Amino acid sequence: MAAGAFPLLLGLALTFLESRRDVQRELDATARIILRHAENISEHAWRTVDTLKRLDHQGGGCESLERDLQRIGSIRTYFRSIGLTHGPDVFCSSAFGPMTEPLADVIQRELPSLGRWPLSVAGTTAVRERPAVVFADLAHEVGAYTIVDGQYLTDFMRAIGEPRGYYMTIVIGDGHPVSQGAPPQDTHPLFSPLSDGASSPRISVGVTAPESESVRAWWRVFTAFLPLAAILSALCMMAAAYWLRRKMSYRDEIRRGIARREFSVQYQPIYDIQAGRCGGVEALLRWQRADGRWERPDVFIAAAEAEHMIIPLTRHLFELVAADMAQWQAPRGFHVAVNVAAEHLQGPTFVADVRRLAAQIATQGPRITLELTERSLISDRKEVVRALQTLRAEGVDIALDDFGTGHCAMSYLQAFPLDFLKIDRGFVNAIESLDGDAPVLDAIIALSKRLALRTVAEGVETAIQFAYLKRQGVLHVQGYLYARPMSSDALARWLPTRGCEPLSSTGHLA
Ligand SMILES: Nc1nc2c(ncn2[C@@H]2O[C@@H]3COP(=O)(O)O[C@H]4[C@@H](O)[C@H](n5cnc6c(=O)[nH]c(N)nc65)O[C@@H]4COP(=O)(O)O[C@H]3[C@H]2O)c(=O)[nH]1
Numbered sequence: 142m143a144a145g146a147f148p149l150l151l152g153l154a155l156t157f158l159e160s161r162r163d164v165q166r167e168l169d170a171t172a173r174i175i176l177r178h179a180e181n182i183s184e185h186a187w188r189t190v191d192t193l194k195r196l197d198h199q200g201g202g203c204e205s206l207e208r209d210l211q212r213i214g215s216i217r218t219y220f221r222s223i224g225l226t227h228g229p230d231v232f233c234s235s236a237f238g239p240m241t242e243p244l245a246d247v248i249q250r251e252l253p254s255l256g257r258w259p260l261s262v263a264g265t266t267a268v269r270e271r272p273a274v275v276f277a278d279l280a281h282e283v284g285a286y287t288i289v290d291g292q293y294l295t296d297f298m299r300a301i302g303e304p305r306g307y308y309m310t311i312v313i314g315d316g317h318p319v320s321q322g323a324p325p326q327d328t329h330p331l332f333s334p335l336s337d338g339a340s341s342p343r344i345s346v347g348v349t350a351p352e353s354e355s356v357r358a359w360w361r362v363f364t365a366f367l368p369l370a371a372i373l374s375a376l377c378m379m380a381a382a383y384w385l386r387r388k389m390s391y392r393d394e395i396r397r398g399i400a401r402r403e404f405s406v407q408y409q410p411i412y413d414i415q416a417g418r419c420g421g422v423e424a425l426l427r428w429q430r431a432d433g434r435w436e437r438p439d440v441f442i443a444a445a446e447a448e449h450m451i452i453p454l455t456r457h458l459f460e461l462v463a464a465d466m467a468q469w470q471a472p473r474g475f476h477v478a479v480n481v482a483a484e485h486l487q488g489p490t491f492v493a494d495v496r497r498l499a500a501q502i503a504t505q506g507p508r509i510t511l512e513l514t515e516r517s518l519i520s521d522r523k524e525v526v527r528a529l530q531t532l533r534a535e536g537v538d539i540a541l542d543d544f545g546t547g548h549c550a551m552s553y554l555q556a557f558p559l560d561f562l563k564i565d566r567g568f569v570n571a572i573e574s575l576d577g578d579a580p581v582l583d584a585i586i587a588l589s590k591r592l593a594l595r596t597v598a599e600g601v602e603t604a605i606q607f608a609y610l611k612r613q614g615v616l617h618v619q620g621y622l623y624a625r626p627m628s629s630d631a632l633a634r635w636l637p638t639r640g641c642e643p644l645s646s647t648g649h650l651a
Pocket residue numbers: 409424425426438439442455458479480481482512542543599600601602619620621622626
């Protein structure tokens with residue numbers, strides 16, 4: 142369920158962000174369109190002002206110009222009135238004819254200055270309740286002005302922004318805002334109103350979208366995403382179910398494999414160079430499925446570790462080893478090495494589990510060697526050291542496996558009670574000839590001598606490797622040169638015959 146909800150929640154968040162961007166883009170586009178429209182009107186108004194200033198003022202009075210003003214005012218769109226001025230005073234208007242009235246009174250506010258300026262105003266004397274925009278070019282001699290009715294701007298804004306509930310304003314010069322729509326209230330915790338704007342040197346436009354617009358945009362984007370979210374949810378749920386089934390089934394399969402006795406143990410002999418005979422074996426777990434397939438040990442061991450099945454599996458290994466050992470006679474001082482995983486080593490049953498194995502094989506007399514990897518020693522040092530010391534005191538040997546491949550190996554050598562150091566086959570592979578150089582291997586051997594640890598070289602495959610290791614004072618070798626892992630029955634036959642023979646320096650059993 143949680144896996145299925147994930148794409149939906151992610152979709153909610155992403156579509157929310159996308160819809161906010163959408164609204165912002167629309168606001169930006171709307172602000173630009175309004176600005177463009179205001180600029181068009183403004184250009185038109187300035188052209189008219191220039192035309193008025195070019196009229197023939199020879200007579201100096203309004204009478205000769207009044208008709209021209211009325212004609213221009215009526216054939217050109219947008220204008221509430223147009224007029225001519227002397228300094229700051231209107232002396233001729235298209236609406237009232239000859240007059241003498243300060244322009245400031247007409248537009249009901251102070252004039253910015255003489256000269257050329259546009260200004261949005263709340264109203265004029267003729268139409269007080271409706272905003273307007275004044276475009277004036279005032280001079281000490283004759284000047285001119287046009288008054289554009291604000292309705293042209295508000296109508297345009299309504300047409301473009303009303304369907305979305307936008308609140309829009311245009312401010313021209315430092316004038317009064319010409320607005321359309323109701324200012325949005327910020328009450329929603331998620332969808333606060335969004336704003337955008339556009340401006341040119343004298344005109345600035347602001348557009349604000351209400352919360353409802355954000356909600357609407359989000360719903361639109363989300364419903365478009367919904368089919369994809371449904372498919373993703375279904376896929377996630379299927380993947381999670383598959384993963385759970387695999388996880389459950391692998392755990393179940395190991396459990397079933399134990400119950401059906403699909404696991405067995407192979408034993409790989411370890412050669413004792415000083416004694417000139419087999420000194421012990423490493424127990425290696427094997428899994429043959431009911432259909433005959435063999436699982437690779439590195440794969441199923443890693444899976445058992447990952448799925449917390451390694452402890453029951455190792456206990457099962459101990460039982461199999463105990464049962465196998467009852468079938469063959471091991472010589473005195475013979476070692477049986479078993480691999481122990483970190484989880485088991487750090488678990489509360491570890492000491493008891495090893496003691497049980499020791500008790501089961503006590504009559505056959507071999508020593509148990511626990512093979513630990515550097516990885517398994519990483520945490521819980523004190524507990525692990527205590528457990529190992531307890532078992533060591535009871536006759537169990539401790540080997541550090543795959544030495545040199547993990548982390549912090551050097552500190553482990555001092556911190557943990559160890560008897561054997563197993564040199565990883567990677568270092569053994571480095572031996573190419575008897576006279577050649579294997580500096581890391583030599584250093585490991587020298588180090589283990591200094592620490593009074595017995596060495597076991599793993600993965601010895603050639604006579605040259607064997608001779609080199611023997612010359613360097615390595616005490617035990619394990620590898621295909623001496624013997625491959627074999628079944629318990631094969632080992633029972635092998636031990637009294639080949640197991641008692643020395644390995645010659647040519648790598649052949651005598
Ligand atoms: N190329 C080459 N390989 C050689 C040679 N001699 C021995 N080997 C292989 O090297 C591995 C030695 O075991 P490991 O280092 O403990 O490495 C073991 C060990 O870490 C783990 N493993 C096996 N059985 C158990 C078990 O019962 N419990 C736990 N925890 N791990 C196990 O699986 C790993 C792989 O086991 P295997 O496949 O049996 O592989 C074995 C063995 O078959 C050689 O001359 N050349």
